Amino acid sequence: MCYSISTKKVSKETEKQFKSKIDSCIVMPSHYHLSGFTQPLVPIISSIQPSLITAYHWGLIPDFCKTAKEAKEMQIKTLNAKSETVFTLPSFKHSIRDKRCLVLVDGFYEWRTLGKQKYPYFIQYKDTEVFAMGGLYNDWVNKDTGKTEYTFSIITTPANALMSKIHNEKLRMPFILQKGFEHHWLTANLKETEIVDMMQPLSDNLLKAYAISKLITNKNKNPDSPEVQLQFEYPELDFFDALN
DNA sequence: CCAGACGTTGTT
DNA sequence: GTCTGG
DNA sequence: CCAGACGTTGTT
DNA sequence: GTCTGG
Numbered sequence: 173m174c175y176s177i178s179t180k181k182v183s184k185e186t187e188k189q190f191k192s193k194i195d196s197c198i199v200m201p202s203h204y205h206l207s208g209f210t211q212p213l214v215p216i217i218s219s220i221q222p223s224l225i226t227a228y229h230w231g232l233i234p235d236f237c238k239t240a241k242e243a244k245e246m247q248i249k250t251l252n253a254k255s256e257t258v259f260t261l262p263s264f265k266h267s268i269r270d271k272r273c274l275v276l277v278d279g280f281y282e283w284r285t286l287g288k289q290k291y292p293y294f295i296q297y298k299d300t301e302v303f304a305m306g307g308l309y310n311d312w313v314n315k316d317t318g319k320t321e322y323t324f325s326i327i328t329t330p331a332n333a334l335m336s337k338i339h340n341e342k343l344r345m346p347f348i349l350q351k352g353f354e355h356h357w358l359t360a361n362l363k364e365t366e367i368v369d370m371m372q373p374l375s376d377n378l379l380k381a382y383a384i385s386k387l388i389t390n391k392n393k394n395p396d397s398p399e400v401q402l403q404f405e406y407p408e409l410d411f412f413d414a415l416n
Numbered sequence: 417c418c419a420g421a422c423g424t425t426g427t428t
Numbered sequence: 429g430t431c432t433g434g
Numbered sequence: 435c436c437a438g439a440c441g442t443t444g445t446t
Numbered sequence: 447g448t449c450t451g452g
Contacts, residue, residue, distance in 0.1 A: 391437070
């Protein structure tokens with residue numbers, strides 16, 4: 173799955189890459205570390221406005237939610253949507269047909285388990301700073317206040333070889349669009365089979381990854397800092413990898 | 417029928 | 429063991 | 435998801 | 447709104 177991302181390098185430069193303009197109404201959410209569990213604003217491009225980079229809250233609220241309380245409880249359960257079940261689950265079945273989006277990031281974080289220890293890793297796309305994860309969105313109207321909540325989920329697929337080594341218990345990874353093919357995901361009127369065929373694990377030779385320090389989960393320091401993305405040597409990890 | 421869930425993982 | 433904040 | 439707290443009182 | 451378990 174994917175609950176932790178970096179959006180630091182999403183910027184004015186990103187406009188050319190995605191042939192989209194940054195929404196003048198938003199402040200670009202640029203962070204070294206964002207946890208999905210806080211429902212952060214994240215830069216996205218939606219299928220309804222494929223030429224606009226805007227910002228949505230992480231954690232999709234389905235239309236059937238009636239109150240703000242119900243919506244908030246739902247959001248921690250819809251950070252991810254499994255590619256294998258998005259066409260049938262009530263929370264996602266409408267969005268997968270006509271509310272797809274690109275989630276713009278420059279990396280994401282996963283934990284590798286060895287024995288009783290967990291080691292955080294930072295994963296990036298090899299030949300581009302900013303890349304797109306495939307997602308779903310929904311604009312949910314709070315009937316009590318009349319306000320609209322703009323929300324999304326990140327789709328997950330089975331892990332490729334690289335991600336299986338890192339995320340070695342869950343064996344899942346975010347659905348990542350291949351560089352240059354991102355807008356295919358936003359095409360209108362796609363058939364179910366065309367959508368299904370797109371939601372495959374990205375080839376692992378396109379990604380790079382290394383272990384980072386445990387600053388990312390240090391409560392006494394701020395993980396939203398450049399140091400969170402620095403490579404960190406764990407002798408026991410190197411030793412283990414040398415044997416395997 | 418009613419009532420409550422509506423999700424991701426992996427494990428008992 | 430379970431809850432909470434990020 | 436992970437990591438750290440898990441409590442009372444009253445004070446800065 | 448729709449699906450599921452009882």
